[in-house]
Amino acid sequence: MKNVLCYGFKKSLVESTRNKNIKLIQVIDDWDDPEFLPSPENHEMRIKVKDSTNDFFVLSSLMRNQAEDIDLVISPYEYTLVNVSIMAKLLSVDYILPNVAISFRDKIIQKTKLAGAVKLPKYTEYDEAFSFDDLKKLVGTPFVIKPNSGTGTIFTYKITDKKTFLEVKPKLDAMYNRFNTIIVESFVSGTEYYVDGWFSDYKLQQFIVSKYVTPLLNIYNGELTQGISLKKSEHEDLYNEVETILNSVMPTLDLGNSVFHLEFFLNENGEIVFSECAARLGGTLVEEKFKYNFDIDMNLVQLEPEKYKGSFKEISTNTGFSYLPSPTVIIELPSADYLKEKNKDLIAFEYEWECGMGIPDSNASTSSRIGRFIVKGKSEEETFFNLEKVVSDFKKFIIESGGSFEKESSNSRS
Structure with a gap:
C-alpha cells in the first residue's frame, strides 16, 4: 500500500484513490472547513493542524501520528505547493524541488526566468513609495496590481487612472504588509485562455486548450x-502555438x-501573451x-x-465549465439530479457550500x-447555451424557493 500525503481535503481525490491500494493522509486546517467534511473513508487518515503552511506544525503532527512513512506527496491547491515540496525533500520523497515550486508560485521569479522565451506583459515589483506616475512610466496604463504569490484573483485590481490608484492605494499598502511582494503588470486587452495537461x-x-467566456x-x-x-481541428494554429509555448515554458x-x-491572453494583434502557470490542476473541474x-x-x-504517457488525442465534444x-x-x-433532469448535457456537478457556511x-x-x-x-455555441441554461435553472429554483440574489438582502440562512 502506498502512503500519499495530501495537503488539504479534495473530494474527487478521495474518490479517485478509493480501492487503489492507497492510504490518503490528509493535512487539514481551518481553510478546509473541517466541521463540514464528510466522515473519513477507510483509506483516509486526517491530521488536523492550525496552519498547513507552517512546516513545523505539519512535520510535528506527522511524527505524533506516526505517519512519517510517506511514498508520495501532493498539493492540490496553490498556497501549499512550496510547503509540500519542502516536506517532500525532508521526507526524501520525489516531488517538485523547492526552487522549482517557488518558480511556479512567485510570479516575478517566473516571469524573470521566462524573459525571452515567451511574450510577457511589462511588469515590476511594487513599492509603497511608488506613485501612479511612477508605475505609469514603468508599465503603462491601464495596469493590474496583485499579490506576487496570490491565487484566485484575490486582491487583484485594474488601475486605469490616478483617481483609481489613490482609491485602491490604502488597500495596496495593507496588502503590501500582508504579502511578501506585490507585482504590477501592464493590462493585456484581449481574450483570455487556459491550458490543462501534464508533462512526463x-x-x-x-493537453486541452480552453477559452474563458x-x-x-x-x-x-x-x-x-x-x-x-x-x-x-477548429483551432489548429492556436494549438500549435500553445504546444510551442508549453515546450518552452516547462x-x-x-x-x-x-x-x-497555464493561462495566457490572445491580444488585439493576435499575439499570445503569457500570463502565469501553476504546477497543479486548475480549479475548472479539470478532472x-x-x-x-x-x-x-x-x-x-x-x-x-x-507513469502516464501517450500521444495527443483530439477532443470529440466541447465541454464547458x-x-x-x-x-x-x-x-x-x-439537487444535482434535479438539474440533470432539466439539462441532459450536464455531465458533472458539485456543491462546495452547505447550510451553516457563510455564503461565498x-x-x-x-x-x-x-x-x-x-x-x-x-x-462552442451550443456548449455556452448549455452553461447558461443550467445557471438559469439554478437561479430560478433559488428564487422560487424563497431565496434571493439581491445584494441588499441580509437575512441569509448561512
Missing part, C-alpha cells in the same frame, strides 16, 4: 467564471513531471473534463505523472464559489 519525463503529454477580472463586474474547451522552469494549468474526453483520471496523473452564482438568501438548493461572494475571487459544473455541447 520532460515530454508534453495530453470573459476575462477573469470581470468577476468584479458580476460576471461568472466560465470556460469552454476548444477542438484542435523546460525553462524545470518542470519535468507534473500536471499544469471531469479529462475523464469525459479521454477516460483519464487526472487526480491519479497528478500523483505519479511520470461554470461556477454557480452566489445567492444572498438560500432557503433550498436544487463570487465577485470577490475566482476561488470563492458555491459550486461548479460541467456541460457538453456539439459546438
Whole structure:
C-alpha cells in the first residue's frame, strides 16, 4: 500500500484513490472547513493542524501520528505547493524541488526566468513609495496590481487612472504588509485562455486548450467564471502555438513531471501573451473534463505523472465549465439530479457550500464559489447555451424557493 500525503481535503481525490491500494493522509486546517467534511473513508487518515503552511506544525503532527512513512506527496491547491515540496525533500520523497515550486508560485521569479522565451506583459515589483506616475512610466496604463504569490484573483485590481490608484492605494499598502511582494503588470486587452495537461519525463503529454467566456477580472463586474474547451481541428494554429509555448515554458522552469494549468491572453494583434502557470490542476473541474474526453483520471496523473504517457488525442465534444452564482438568501438548493433532469448535457456537478457556511461572494475571487459544473455541447455555441441554461435553472429554483440574489438582502440562512 502506498502512503500519499495530501495537503488539504479534495473530494474527487478521495474518490479517485478509493480501492487503489492507497492510504490518503490528509493535512487539514481551518481553510478546509473541517466541521463540514464528510466522515473519513477507510483509506483516509486526517491530521488536523492550525496552519498547513507552517512546516513545523505539519512535520510535528506527522511524527505524533506516526505517519512519517510517506511514498508520495501532493498539493492540490496553490498556497501549499512550496510547503509540500519542502516536506517532500525532508521526507526524501520525489516531488517538485523547492526552487522549482517557488518558480511556479512567485510570479516575478517566473516571469524573470521566462524573459525571452515567451511574450510577457511589462511588469515590476511594487513599492509603497511608488506613485501612479511612477508605475505609469514603468508599465503603462491601464495596469493590474496583485499579490506576487496570490491565487484566485484575490486582491487583484485594474488601475486605469490616478483617481483609481489613490482609491485602491490604502488597500495596496495593507496588502503590501500582508504579502511578501506585490507585482504590477501592464493590462493585456484581449481574450483570455487556459491550458490543462501534464508533462512526463520532460515530454508534453495530453493537453486541452480552453477559452474563458470573459476575462477573469470581470468577476468584479458580476460576471461568472466560465470556460469552454476548444477542438484542435477548429483551432489548429492556436494549438500549435500553445504546444510551442508549453515546450518552452516547462523546460525553462524545470518542470519535468507534473500536471499544469497555464493561462495566457490572445491580444488585439493576435499575439499570445503569457500570463502565469501553476504546477497543479486548475480549479475548472479539470478532472471531469479529462475523464469525459479521454477516460483519464487526472487526480491519479497528478500523483505519479511520470507513469502516464501517450500521444495527443483530439477532443470529440466541447465541454464547458461554470461556477454557480452566489445567492444572498438560500432557503433550498436544487439537487444535482434535479438539474440533470432539466439539462441532459450536464455531465458533472458539485456543491462546495452547505447550510451553516457563510455564503461565498463570487465577485470577490475566482476561488470563492458555491459550486461548479460541467456541460457538453456539439459546438462552442451550443456548449455556452448549455452553461447558461443550467445557471438559469439554478437561479430560478433559488428564487422560487424563497431565496434571493439581491445584494441588499441580509437575512441569509448561512
